[in-house]
Amino acid sequence: MKGKTIKVDYLARVEGEGALYLRIKADRVAAVQFKIFEPPRFFEAFLRGRNSTEAPDITARICGICPIAYQMSSVHAMEDAYGIKVEGPLRALRRLIYCGEWIESHVLHVYMLHAPDFLGYPDAIRMAKDHPEAVERGLKLKKVGNDIVTLLGGREIHPINVRVGGFYRVPARRELEPLAEKLKWARDAALETVRWAATLPFPEFEQDYEFVALRHPDEYPFNEGRLVSNKGLNIPVREYENHFVEEHVEHSNALHSVLKDRGAYHTGPLARYNLNFDRLSPLAQEAARAAGLGPKCLNPFQSIVVRSVETLYACDEALRIIGEYEPPEAPAVPFEPRASTGCGCTEAPRGILYHRYRLDKEGVILDAKIVPPTSQNQKCIESDLWEFVPKYLDLPHAQLQHRCEQLIRNYDPCISCATHFLKLKVDRE
Amino acid sequence: MNKPAIEDERGTERSTRPGRLRVVGCGNPYAGDDGAGLEIVRRLRENWDGSCELLDRPQAGLELLDCMQGADVILFVDAVSSGAPPGTLHLVPLPSPDLEARGLGALSSHGWGLTEALSLMSALEWQAPRLFLLGVEIETLAPDKPRSEAVEAAIQTVVDSFARLSALLLVLCFRKERHMDHRECHAERSEASSSLTADSCGETLRFAQGDKAISCASSFGGPTLDAPAHGTFAPRHFPPGDKSFPGGS
Numbered sequence: 001m002k003g004k005t006i007k008v009d010y011l012a013r014v015e016g017e018g019a020l021y022l023r024i025k026a027d028r029v030a031a032v033q034f035k036i037f038e039p040p041r042f043f044e045a046f047l048r049g050r051n052s053t054e055a056p057d058i059t060a061r062i063c064g065i066c067p068i069a070y071q072m073s074s075v076h077a078m079e080d081a082y083g084i085k086v087e088g089p090l091r092a093l094r095r096l097i098y099c100g101e102w103i104e105s106h107v108l109h110v111y112m113l114h115a116p117d118f119l120g121y122p123d124a125i126r127m128a129k130d131h132p133e134a135v136e137r138g139l140k141l142k143k144v145g146n147d148i149v150t151l152l153g154g155r156e157i158h159p160i161n162v163r164v165g166g167f168y169r170v171p172a173r174r175e176l177e178p179l180a181e182k183l184k185w186a187r188d189a190a191l192e193t194v195r196w197a198a199t200l201p202f203p204e205f206e207q208d209y210e211f212v213a214l215r216h217p218d219e220y221p222f223n224e225g226r227l228v229s230n231k232g233l234n235i236p237v238r239e240y241e242n243h244f245v246e247e248h249v250e251h252s253n254a255l256h257s258v259l260k261d262r263g264a265y266h267t268g269p270l271a272r273y274n275l276n277f278d279r280l281s282p283l284a285q286e287a288a289r290a291a292g293l294g295p296k297c298l299n300p301f302q303s304i305v306v307r308s309v310e311t312l313y314a315c316d317e318a319l320r321i322i323g324e325y326e327p328p329e330a331p332a333v334p335f336e337p338r339a340s341t342g343c344g345c346t347e348a349p350r351g352i353l354y355h356r357y358r359l360d361k362e363g364v365i366l367d368a369k370i371v372p373p374t375s376q377n378q379k380c381i382e383s384d385l386w387e388f389v390p391k392y393l394d395l396p397h398a399q400l401q402h403r404c405e406q407l408i409r410n411y412d413p414c415i416s417c418a419t420h421f422l423k424l425k426v427d428r429e
Numbered sequence: 430m431n432k433p434a435i436e437d438e439r440g441t442e443r444s445t446r447p448g449r450l451r452v453v454g455c456g457n458p459y460a461g462d463d464g465a466g467l468e469i470v471r472r473l474r475e476n477w478d479g480s481c482e483l484l485d486r487p488q489a490g491l492e493l494l495d496c497m498q499g500a501d502v503i504l505f506v507d508a509v510s511s512g513a514p515p516g517t518l519h520l521v522p523l524p525s526p527d528l529e530a531r532g533l534g535a536l537s538s539h540g541w542g543l544t545e546a547l548s549l550m551s552a553l554e555w556q557a558p559r560l561f562l563l564g565v566e567i568e569t570l571a572p573d574k575p576r577s578e579a580v581e582a583a584i585q586t587v588v589d590s591f592a593r594l595s596a597l598l599l600v601l602c603f604r605k606e607r608h609m610d611h612r613e614c615h616a617e618r619s620e621a622s623s624s625l626t627a628d629s630c631g632e633t634l635r636f637a638q639g640d641k642a643i644s645c646a647s648s649f650g651g652p653t654l655d656a657p658a659h660g661t662f663a664p665r666h667f668p669p670g671d672k673s674f675p676g677g678s
Contacts, residue, residue: 064490108491125545128552136553143495156492 006401018413020404021251022385027393032385033251034378034408040253047368052078052337052359056162059355059370063414064157065108068101068149069348071162072223073355073370078164080238081342081359082335089328090166091223092321093152097162098222098346099318100148103186104156105349106269106307106314107145109412110197111138114304117406118200134196137189141311144186148318151179166332176322183319190312191287197308198291203403205388206298209380210262211271214347220279220313221272223346228275229265237345240354246371257376264379267351268411269306273297281320284313300384300410307412337363348373350412374413381408448599450481451500455507455543458487461574462515462567465584466506468576469565472588481595493546502559502602504594505543506587509564516579516669518587519564520594520676522662523547528562559602563587563594579669586667586674594675601662 006022023031043062047055055074060067072094079086086094111134112124121127128135146156151171153159161168212233214225227243228234235243246255259265277285277295288309297306339361345354351373358366384407392400454470457463470485477483484496497503509519511527521527524547543562550557565584568577576584587594667674 112491125548125552128549132553135549139491139494142491146492146495157487 004397006397006404008401008405018408020385020408022389022404024389024393027390029386029389032382032389034381034385036252036254036378044368044370047357047365050365052081052357052363052365053164055355055357055365055368056164057160060158060162062370062372065105065414066101066348066350067158068097068153068162069346069353070355070370071159072098072346073344073348073353074357075162075164075344076223076346077342077344077355077357078359079333079335079342080344081340081357082164082338083340084165084333084335086166086333089326090170090331090333092325093167093170094162095219095222096318096321097149097152097159099314099321100145100152102314102349103145103190103311103318104142104149105145105412106311107138107142107193109349110193110304110307110311111135111142113412114307114409115197115200117402117409118202118304137192141186141189141193144182144315147179147182151175163332165335166328166330168331170327170331172327173325176325180319180322183315183322187283187312187315187319190308190315191283194287194291194305194308194312197305198293200304202299202301203392204299205301205384205391207266207300207384207387209266209271209298210259210264211274212259212265212267212352212376213271213275214345214352215275216279218279220276220281220317221347227345227352229259230275231262233259237354238343240343240345240371241356241369244354244371244376246375252378254375254378255371256379257371258379264383265376266300266380267373267376268303269310269349269351270297270300270303271351272347273306273309280309280313281316283316284309287312300407303410303412337361350374350414351376372414374411377411377413381411381413384410448501448602449499450595450599451496451503452481452483453493453496453503453505454483454485455505456487459572461569461571462565462576462580463508463570465508465565465567465576465580466563468584469506469563469587472584473591490542491546491549493543494550497546497550497555497557500558502561502598503557504561504563504598506563506565507543508567508570509562510567511564513566513666514579514669515566515568515577516583517566518583518667518671518674519562519566519664520667521562521564521664523560523562524551525562525664527664559598561598582669590674597675597677 003026004024006020006024008020010019019035019037021031021033021035022029041062043059047058050058055078056071059070059074062070115134116122116124116127119127119131121130124135149159150156152161152167154161210229210231210233212227212229214221215228216225219225226234226236227240233243243260244257245260246257249256273280273288274296277288280288288305291305291309293302293305293309337359339359341356341358343354343356345352347353353373354369354371356369358368360366385404388407389400389404392403395403452470452473454466454468456466458467467485467487470483474483482500486493486496505523511517511519513519523543528544547560565580565587568579665676667676
């Protein structure tokens with residue numbers, strides 16, 4: 001293959017609008033651009049002047065798939081600013097609602113968006129004709145995740161029950177019981193999902209990533225922990241901006257995030273798994289091992305198996321939380337607004353989601369910074385393409401293009417989340 | 430997943446109990462006329478007599494599959510764009526060759542809408558109740574713009590005529606309508622001169638050039654087809670101000 005261009009104007013089965021441009025010159029990759037052309041959304045700008053208590057409901061609107069992540073990062077940032085800590089059953093309920101989001105988001109990607117790649121279908125509808133059992137399992141499993149979010153969040157999409165300090169309303173024990181019954185089925189279905197995903201054919205491709213994820217002393221991370229990497233990063237969330245910077249590149253409406261002096265890094269299920277395997281429940285660890293995964297997994301195509309393992313963990317963890325649940329005395333911890341800056345970072349289904357807010361003494365937002373996981377993974381996606389394409393140059397054009405698209409989908413990119421405030425730079429000569 | 434248990438639920442009770450109608454409002458309340466379906470459901474709720482079930486699905490995606498069970502007739506109320514004058518009402522049985530996919534439908538979960546949900550149900554061979562679309566022809570989708578006068582009037586027409594509409598749909602449901610099957614649907618589609626684009630999420634017009642290959646759903650009449658079919662309910666279109674809506678049975 002000599003000079004060649006691979007161009008995908010509309011990437012399929014990703015959340016939002018993106019494109020891929022790849023130029024190959026004399027059997028070498030000459031250019032790679034993962035383009036995000038979805039227009040900027042200006043959320044950070046219109047948070048200014050709004051009260052800190054409005055942030056969870058406003059930011060939840062950034063994404064219909066992972067609104068809980070936005071609510072969780074924003075409330076933790078506000079609580080950091082106000083110096084309050086949400087503990088006990090309220091803290092557990094926050095983990096529970098996050099379990100719901102991981103289940104619905106991961107299952108959507110595993111079955112509806114990613115699996116068709118491995119099984120050779122253009123979309124889930126055509127896959128469903130030949131694999132109805134798998135698709136039905138996926139739909140039902142996803143619904144259990146939605147049911148958790150509905151019960152704790154008030155509705156399944158853009159939930160409205162999360163607030164700074166806790167919740168507006170908390171469930172009684174008996175309200176959680178029907179959920180536990182569904183979750184027992186879901187745990188088995190998730191186990192079956194891990195087994196099923198492990199049978200898919202994976203291209204050989206391993207990368208020496210710098211993985212970045214939260215790490216907590218004794219939990220698989222959702223809302224708390226230090227930011228760590230496999231290459232020496234170990235910082236509290238407050239120091240995020242000393243180590244990570246966002247850069248504007250011309251071909252993307254989403255800022256590229258890099259580790260200072262080091263460049264691309266990888267966040268998301270694969271990063272969490274590699275950095276926190278020992279924090280998974282015994283059932284999830286066992287299922288991962290049975291699926292042929294060790295404590296380390298460096299092949300991004302196997303992220304579908306890792307997502308399935310995390311889904312299993314989320315079902316298991318949700319059942320544990322429900323089993324131990326005693327309703328709190330109050331649905332929320334009180335707080336007093338004060339002039340301050342607060343940071344929050346939580347593990348969205350697609351990776352770390354960082355929020356920082358500067359507040360005045362009334363609790364009004366003076367400025368906001370939001371760094372979603374997909375914008376952090378953009379550079380990593382491009383570096384995967386740089387490495388992957390030379391190894392598969394012999395493939396026919398259509399197959400190579402498909403492999404490249406599949407590689408992007410390994411990251412479950414949520415382009416709608418990633419597009420945000422774009423700095424305007426004008427070069428004049 | 431167990432197949433939706435509509436067949437069992439209907440069975441012998443059918444002749445003795447009233448039919449169950451569910452109305453599902455779709456659309457984006459923040460984009461001009463796109464919120465028409467949601468607004469109809471909201472107004473119906475104000476004078477609700479319990480005779481039907483009212484749901485709103487402002488973010489209608491895969492979740493639409495969850496509301497397909499436990500009713501005899503489901504009416505989706507949504508904004509549509511077909512080129513007819515704004516405020517035109519379209520009453521269309523589903524699946525319909527006239528209903529286009531949203532374009533990004535198969536591609537992104539952000540693009541999932543009614544057509545995609547129906548296609549997936551069909552692929553899975555799920556049985557469904559009788560389905561209809563009540564489409565309100567839109568004028569504007571501009572964010573923050575008030576609804577256009579024509580659409581406002583159409584909304585009121587639907588609300589005022591709802592008792593007759595509801596009776597019509599339930600009569601049709603028990604009249605053993607003939608359902609179009611998958612191949613017929615495709616054949617008609619290729620001949621269709623105009624098409625509707627149902628908009629379940631507020632982004633329709635941007636992606637009107639869609640993946641036509643999946644643009645039509647197929648045959649799931651299932652349990653409602655337990656007697657010989659006689660005739661097809663033809664789509665009905667009511668121009669703005671047409672007082673005959675929804676027409677007789």
